[in-house]
Amino acid sequence: MTKWVWKGIRTGVKTTAYPRREETAPGVSPGRPAGRQFAHEEDARAMASLCPTGALNRIKDEVLVNHGHCITCFRCREQYPLSIAWEEGFEWAEFTEKGCRLERPFAGSIHIRTVDAGACGACMSEIKQITGPYYNIHRLGFFMTPTPRAADVLLVSGPLTEHTVGPLRKAYEAMASPKRVIAVGTCALSGGPFGTGFACRGGIGETVPVDIEVPGCPPPPLAILHALLLAAGKRTQAAGKGER
Amino acid sequence: MGLPLNNILQFNEIQDIVSARWQESVKVRIDLEKLIVYLSPEPALLPEVCDWLFSERGYAFATMVVEERDPDWVIRYLFYGPFGAGQVQVIVRFPLSGTTISSISPQIHAADWQEREIEDLFGLFFEGHPRLGDFVLHEEWPEGVNPMRASFDAGKPYPAKEPDPGWRPNRILEAPGSFMMPIGPVYSDHAESAHFLLETVGEDVIRTIPRFFYKYRGVEKIAEGQPAERVVLLAERFSGTSAFAHSLAFCQAVEEVVGIEGPARAKALRVLLAELERLRHHMAAIAGICSSTALSVAAAQASVLEEELLRLTCGFTGHRYLFALNVPGGLSLDLSDARCTGMSETLWGLLERIKELHEMLRFTSSFLDRLEEVGVVSKEKAVAYGLVGPIARASGVSRDLREAQPYAGYDGHLRFLVPREEEGDGYARLRVLFSEAEQSVNLIRQVSFSLPPGPVRERLNMRAGAALGWAEAPRGATFHWVRLDEKGRVGCYRVMTPSFVNWHGFHLAAEDFAFQDFPIIMATFGLSNAECDR
Numbered sequence: 055m056t057k058w059v060w061k062g063i064r065t066g067v068k069t070t071a072y073p074r075r076e077e078t079a080p081g082v083s084p085g086r087p088a089g090r091q092f093a094h095e096e097d098a099r100a101m102a103s104l105c106p107t108g109a110l111n112r113i114k115d116e117v118l119v120n121h122g123h124c125i126t127c128f129r130c131r132e133q134y135p136l137s138i139a140w141e142e143g144f145e146w147a148e149f150t151e152k153g154c155r156l157e158r159p160f161a162g163s164i165h166i167r168t169v170d171a172g173a174c175g176a177c178m179s180e181i182k183q184i185t186g187p188y189y190n191i192h193r194l195g196f197f198m199t200p201t202p203r204a205a206d207v208l209l210v211s212g213p214l215t216e217h218t219v220g221p222l223r224k225a226y227e228a229m230a231s232p233k234r235v236i237a238v239g240t241c242a243l244s245g246g247p248f249g250t251g252f253a254c255r256g257g258i259g260e261t262v263p264v265d266i267e268v269p270g271c272p273p274p275p276l277a278i279l280h281a282l283l284l285a286a287g288k289r290t291q292a293a294g295k296g297e298r
Numbered sequence: 299m300g301l302p303l304n305n306i307l308q309f310n311e312i313q314d315i316v317s318a319r320w321q322e323s324v325k326v327r328i329d330l331e332k333l334i335v336y337l338s339p340e341p342a343l344l345p346e347v348c349d350w351l352f353s354e355r356g357y358a359f360a361t362m363v364v365e366e367r368d369p370d371w372v373i374r375y376l377f378y379g380p381f382g383a384g385q386v387q388v389i390v391r392f393p394l395s396g397t398t399i400s401s402i403s404p405q406i407h408a409a410d411w412q413e414r415e416i417e418d419l420f421g422l423f424f425e426g427h428p429r430l431g432d433f434v435l436h437e438e439w440p441e442g443v444n445p446m447r448a449s450f451d452a453g454k455p456y457p458a459k460e461p462d463p464g465w466r467p468n469r470i471l472e473a474p475g476s477f478m479m480p481i482g483p484v485y486s487d488h489a490e491s492a493h494f495l496l497e498t499v500g501e502d503v504i505r506t507i508p509r510f511f512y513k514y515r516g517v518e519k520i521a522e523g524q525p526a527e528r529v530v531l532l533a534e535r536f537s538g539t540s541a542f543a544h545s546l547a548f549c550q551a552v553e554e555v556v557g558i559e560g561p562a563r564a565k566a567l568r569v570l571l572a573e574l575e576r577l578r579h580h581m582a583a584i585a586g587i588c589s590s591t592a593l594s595v596a597a598a599q600a601s602v603l604e605e606e607l608l609r610l611t612c613g614f615t616g617h618r619y620l621f622a623l624n625v626p627g628g629l630s631l632d633l634s635d636a637r638c639t640g641m642s643e644t645l646w647g648l649l650e651r652i653k654e655l656h657e658m659l660r661f662t663s664s665f666l667d668r669l670e671e672v673g674v675v676s677k678e679k680a681v682a683y684g685l686v687g688p689i690a691r692a693s694g695v696s697r698d699l700r701e702a703q704p705y706a707g708y709d710g711h712l713r714f715l716v717p718r719e720e721e722g723d724g725y726a727r728l729r730v731l732f733s734e735a736e737q738s739v740n741l742i743r744q745v746s747f748s749l750p751p752g753p754v755r756e757r758l759n760m761r762a763g764a765a766l767g768w769a770e771a772p773r774g775a776t777f778h779w780v781r782l783d784e785k786g787r788v789g790c791y792r793v794m795t796p797s798f799v800n801w802h803g804f805h806l807a808a809e810d811f812a813f814q815d816f817p818i819i820m821a822t823f824g825l826s827n828a829e830c831d832r
Binding site for chain 1: 445483513539596598618829
């Protein structure tokens, strides 16, 4: 078995320096559209009509992005030269109106329970990555726990299918207070491409109280990590969103 | 696999044999250009004809497609043969007022779950099926309301009724001390939602009762009435970890309806991207197997490779999971030759590390002890259940759509091997994953150095029609049946996914093994519930 020990040592440290330093490695995030002003109102109207999920809103000659609906389909990006602005980065997590961080005695070591509410698998895969060597949330005092009773934070992804309403509600009720809910991915925020209908509820917001939202389809691992850091009060929201 | 010449003869014989055996009762039509035989038997003869195709002619059962085409039900049973032997569609029509049809699952067990699903979603009753009832739609869904029927409004909320509080799962085990152990639907780590009831006497799992479809999003119903460009976004979300394969199958079906082949460059790039996805999926599956056996360093090594592939994919195409690349008519993005060869060079370096990991695992006895002779699926069972993908190939069934029914750029000059193992245990499945990963890197290398020039996207002139699209997704064969109207809106969309087919056979591997082997067997299957539930 010593060969594995040596293999591990030889591999060295792969883990990102975020949040101590900024992460700039290529491919950690696909980026996302950012609003921009157009020269003509018709251009803005044409741009807003490209979005298949209604994430682009037009106000006169300006197009604004509602990230809670964006599924990164790139259709607004390919329309060169009239394409939308594209922002790099990954610090996308935001508090909801009523959301707030965990109080100080609980914020040092946070236990996380994941619930899959009908996600396509990409969000679940990105949640898996944050426990892997490149992101390694354990170094920051975050731990996955097998039971909701021991959990402080619930990570939920997926548009909330009817069959997962019961399991999600039970998992939330089993958690001890104080507790926080993080909605991971556009589906959990708005239903994404699945919307609201006979099988999906169009997001988890009406079933459990969401504290932090992470938009993205799927949000990259660092965006999910940013949400966890917000919950622990170790990081703030993007500029202009205020502190909580 | 026999010689293609034999397979072509096998295809040509069908017409003669059918007319000799059933005379006028089975109508035959043959499409030599597309290599498809259409058989229309009288409803009573359906099980006999299907059984003949499956057992005697060796055609594999792909899926069955139900369509409500006023004034008739049209049910298609799709079969496919090895390379050169084409496809067979067995078509049955009967008036919409009738809701009963003979079941083929006593003859072809692979159709078992498909008939149960159709009973739930369409309200058709299969005579002779041993077990119909709640399947896709759980207990709280009222009987007689069938979401895939044209009359059902997908926009209205779930018509839930109170579930019976006295409901108990059906137990067969009556030994002293026996009990039923529930697992899921919320798991201890980041697994997808699904529920298993394991009947046990303490150590060995005697019976596995899976309860899936927690994640039923009704995607095929939502797709109806939407334009094809919009539906491709849904197609790639059947399973986010094999998004490219599913959107590829959907786009190929649309292109077939419209009657275009797609630009040569797009076809070559589709091979490259599909293989990149397969490579990343297999690394994730290997990481899952390593962590299920608690071999942390190996799991970390595989995760490092997986994350590096995700970053590479993102730098290469803009998205970590290859979303939004396939569009009906080609690709949304051109990738330059230099970038493709550059990526294949990077992958060549990565392959060395993958091989090193395989070599180290091969000589770790504590790891092999957990995999060898655990979760065995025999070849006979794999054929009977119609298993697909790496799981079937680990049980001695070398069936691969890239070879059997070539699509995109897989026809012609690309050379690759379809790995096959005989044991059918967890270790055989792991070896198949490693061999396929190596073949994928080889394929990417071949494609990136022989990319044809030209555009990557072709304009579509929409027209009405229906066609089948297929692809060998990382987890196995997937089939997409798409019907479009003249404006390019989807009228009917039915999908068969490898996870659905392989979960059906999961109990074969899980039963009669010890409790602590269950998560390992699950990891060696490496299936997606989102893909199964849709």
